[in-house]
Amino acid sequence: xxxxxxxxxxxxxxxxxxxxxxxxxxxxxxxxxxxxxxxxxxxxxxxxxxxxxxxxxxxxxxxxxxxxxxxxxxxxxxxxxxxxxxxxxxxxxxxxxxxxxxxxxxxxxxxxxxxxxxxxxxxxxxxxxxxxxxxxxxxxxxxxxxxxxxxxxxxxxxxxxxxxxxxxxxxxxxxxxxxxxxxxxxxxxxxxxxxxxxxxxxxxxxxxxxxxxxxxxxxxxxxxxxxxxxxxxxxxxxxxxxxxxxxxxxxxxxxxxxxxxxxxxxxxxxxxxxxxxxxxxxxxxxxxxxxxxxxxxxxxxxxxxxxxxxxxxxxxxxxxxxxxxxxxxxxxxxxxxxxxxxxxxxxxxxxxxxxxxxxxxxxxxxxxxxxxxxxxxxxxxxxx
Amino acid sequence: xxxxxxxxxxxxxxxxxxxxxxxxxxxxxxxxxxxxxxxxxxxxxxxxxxxxxxxxxxxxxxxxxxxxxxxxxxxxxxxxxxxxxxxxxxxxxxxxxxxxxxxxxxxxxxxxxxxxxxxxxxxxxxxxxxxxxxxxxxxxxxxxxxxxxxxxxxxxxxxxxxxxxxxxx
Numbered sequence: 001x002x003x004x005x006x007x008x009x010x011x012x013x014x015x016x017x018x019x020x021x022x023x024x025x026x027x028x029x030x031x032x033x034x035x036x037x038x039x040x041x042x043x044x045x046x047x048x049x050x051x052x053x054x055x056x057x058x059x060x061x062x063x064x065x066x067x068x069x070x071x072x073x074x075x076x077x078x079x080x081x082x083x084x085x086x087x088x089x090x091x092x093x094x095x096x097x098x099x100x101x102x103x104x105x106x107x108x109x110x111x112x113x114x115x116x117x118x119x120x121x122x123x124x125x126x127x128x129x130x131x132x133x134x135x136x137x138x139x140x141x142x143x144x145x146x147x148x149x150x151x152x153x154x155x156x157x158x159x160x161x162x163x164x165x166x167x168x169x170x171x172x173x174x175x176x177x178x179x180x181x182x183x184x185x186x187x188x189x190x191x192x193x194x195x196x197x198x199x200x201x202x203x204x205x206x207x208x209x210x211x212x213x214x215x216x217x218x219x220x221x222x223x224x225x226x227x228x229x230x231x232x233x234x235x236x237x238x239x240x241x242x243x244x245x246x247x248x249x250x251x252x253x254x255x256x257x258x259x260x261x262x263x264x265x266x267x268x269x270x271x272x273x274x275x276x277x278x279x280x281x282x283x284x285x286x287x288x289x290x291x292x293x294x295x296x297x298x299x300x301x302x303x304x305x306x307x308x309x310x311x312x313x314x315x316x317x318x319x320x321x322x323x324x325x326x327x328x329x330x331x332x333x334x335x336x337x338x339x340x341x342x343x344x345x346x347x348x349x350x351x352x353x354x355x356x357x358x359x360x361x362x363x364x365x366x367x368x369x370x371x372x373x374x375x376x377x378x379x380x381x382x383x384x
Numbered sequence: 385x386x387x388x389x390x391x392x393x394x395x396x397x398x399x400x401x402x403x404x405x406x407x408x409x410x411x412x413x414x415x416x417x418x419x420x421x422x423x424x425x426x427x428x429x430x431x432x433x434x435x436x437x438x439x440x441x442x443x444x445x446x447x448x449x450x451x452x453x454x455x456x457x458x459x460x461x462x463x464x465x466x467x468x469x470x471x472x473x474x475x476x477x478x479x480x481x482x483x484x485x486x487x488x489x490x491x492x493x494x495x496x497x498x499x500x501x502x503x504x505x506x507x508x509x510x511x512x513x514x515x516x517x518x519x520x521x522x523x524x525x526x527x528x529x530x531x532x533x534x535x536x537x538x539x540x541x542x543x544x545x546x547x548x549x550x551x552x553x
Contacts, residue, residue, distance in 0.1 A: 027388050102421070133515055137444040144452040148424065155417055174456055194441075194516055 006290040010126050037129035041118045049265040050080035056307050063311035090254035098251065099156040106153030107252065107259035113145035114266035121273045122197050124283045124292030135196040136188065139274055140181055143229065146263060147173040150238075150248050153260070157251035165247025168318070169238035172228060175322055176235075179329035180225035183218045186340030187278050196274075200282030208281035213355035214340040219279035221329050221336075223302070226271035228325075230264055233310040240315060272302035327370050335362040396436055403429025427451050441516045 004011065013036055021029050054069065054076065061068025069076030094103055120135035122128040132138050147169055154166025187209060188194060191202040209215030228235035239247035249260045276282060276298040285294030316324070339358040343351045406426035413419045427450045434443035523531050 027385055030388065099417075102417075132440060134440045134444050137441070137448070141444045141447040141452065144448065148451075152421065170456065170460075177452070192517065 006125060006292075008290070009124070009292070037119070041129060042115065045115055045118060045266050045269075046262065048269055049262050050084065052265045052269065052303065053083070053261075054080050055303070056310070059304065059307045060311050063308070084258070087255050087258040092254045092256065093251075095157060095159065095251050097158045099158065102152050102156035103251070104256075106149050106156060107256040109152065110146055110149035110263040111259055111266070113142050113149070114263050114270055116142050116145075117270050118266075118273075120196050121270065122200050122277060122282055123273075123295050124290065127283075127292060128197050131195060131197045134194045136184060136194045136199065136278075139196070139270075140177075140184070143267065143270070144173070144177065146267060149263075150260075153252065154248035157248075159251050161244040161246070162248055162250045164244045165238045165240075165250070168244075169231060169248060172231070172235065172237065172321065175325035176225045176228040176329075179221055179325055179333045180229060182330070182333035182337065183221040183225065184278055185333075185337050186214050186218050189337065189340050190344050196277050196282075200277055200284065203281040204284050206281070206284070208279065208284070210279045210281075212343060213352065213359055214336050214343055215279055217332070217359060218336055218340075219275065221333055222278065223275050223305075225325075225329065226275060227306060227309065228321075230267040230271055232264075232268065232306055234313040234316050235321065236315060237318060237321060268303065268306060269299065272299045272306070275302055328366060332362060332366060392436075396433075399429050399432045399436065403433070424451055441519055 013033075016036070017029055017033060020032060024032075057079070058068040058076070069079040072078040072082045094100065117139045119129040120132055120138050122131075150169050151166045154162040154169070157163075187199060190209070191199050193199060193202070203209060210219045231238050237247075239249065244250075249257055252260060273295070276295060280298050283291035283295040285291070285297075335358070339355050339362075342354045342358060345351070346354055403426050406422045406429060409422035410419050410426060413422060427446065431443045431446040431451070434440075434446060
């Protein structure tokens with residue numbers, strides 16, 4: 001029974017294909033097999049996004065000691081649908097001087113990347129749309145696309161605030177892309193595979209990488225870089241309201257703005273899903289609940305942590321943002337690759353000791369080299 | 385199943401067409417930013433071609449390196465020029481004709497060398513392992529020397545960039 005519930009989506013798909021196979025030729029079945037996965041992802045992603053906005057507003061409301069949306073439907077559950085209708089019927093304003101074609105293309109292109117990367121996430125046992133040989137690299141490579149679309153929008157608006165937002169997004173992406181990729185290198189090194197399905201299989205039976213010394217820190221770095229990558233608080237400089245109006249989407253309204261919003265939320269979901277896949281054992285969990293439930297639960301917890309960040313942390317300054325990536329994350333992730341190699345090389349008790357020593361040394365070094373410089377006391381020679 | 389092969393072939397030619405059309409747009413469009421976007425499309429077409437040839441690793445690296453990193457550099461170059469919001473910039477100057485002539489000569493040699501390579505398509509080469517692990521083993525085994533040379537070149541470039549970019553004490 002538990003087995004059936006675990007595989008229920010896979011079985012449903014197979015049954016559906018069997019039924020189709022009675023009337024249709026083989027090659028259509030082959031195409032339909034692919035199309036079903038795509039259709040499910042395309043249908044589920046916007047729904048997940050809609051209810052993430054609801055969740056965010058509800059949780060933020062709780063943090064700020066108020067109710068959040070509670071007018072439309074019970075607990076405000078229909079609020080996302082009401083918002084969607086509002087967005088659709090809003091007037092679409094395009095600035096007179098904007099680059100018409102690119103201004104239109106940007107919101108269209110920006111949702112492609114977050115939807116594409118969902119294909120390599122294993123949502124449960126046997127529940128991966130495309131088990132690519134290079135799944136992890138695919139995720140990292142394709143997700144850089146989002147920022148290009150974002151820059152397209154900011155450039156085409158011909159607005160100083162938009163352009164500043166785009167520039168900030170780009171600088172942030174360059175800075176955080178490097179530690180993010182380097183923080184997943186230890187996982188590739190230990191599992192010797194780039195396939196997301198194989199990475200989850202390597203962690204089955206509570207051997208989650210977050211429980212290893214190198215994995216715990218790599219997970220932290222990866223998660224924080226992920227938050228920076230999707231431009232969420234405290235890394236939301238590209239859309240800082242108090243400084244640059246709304247950043248890259250200043251000149252967008254109605255459904256086009258909603259698409260930017262949607263891309264951001266689906267990326268948030270995808271990044272959380274990847275963090276779960278890489279460090280938190282993916283769909284692994286006690287067998288009394290189905291595998292897809294565990295994946296959903298862990299992803300949900302990571303999303304809640306991101307919302308919690310948003311509710312509690314103030315925004316970074318630009319120099320703090322850059323310093324964090326280049327002075328802390330980058331040297332640490334580089335050392336972490338070496339530490340993970342030690343873990344893979346040595347037998348059990350020794351590797352734990354070696355890793356603990358290695359991490360202590362690198363953290364101490366970072367502490368020493370990053371200590372705050374206090375400027376020397378000024379002498380006012382010609383004063384008084 | 386024949387019809388799927390037909391689809392795949394059509395897709396391949398469509399990809400090639402888009403790649404080439406985008407490449408032509410790169411050198412004919414009159415706005416720097418539009419050119420950059422056309423270049424992205426062209427490079428993406430190359431990545432899709434790699435995927436079609438089952439070189440998945442190469443395809444993703446193409447996206448990561450060329451589209452991700454080089455586009456970033458290009459866009460910063462655009463930002464630093466003062467013609468940011470100009471509607472049109474001429475793509476040709478007086479040197480375009482000699483450049484064309486030189487390119488034609490280069491292309492003759494290029495095509496001749498391509499034609500001289502014996503492209504062995506047989507069952508052994510089709511079944512050859514091209515997965516990432518084999519690639520890694522080759523880079524660390526027989527091809528370790530060129531790999532290390534490239535690393536040294538990159539380190540030199542990095543050190544040079546730091547020296548050029550540092551503020552004078």
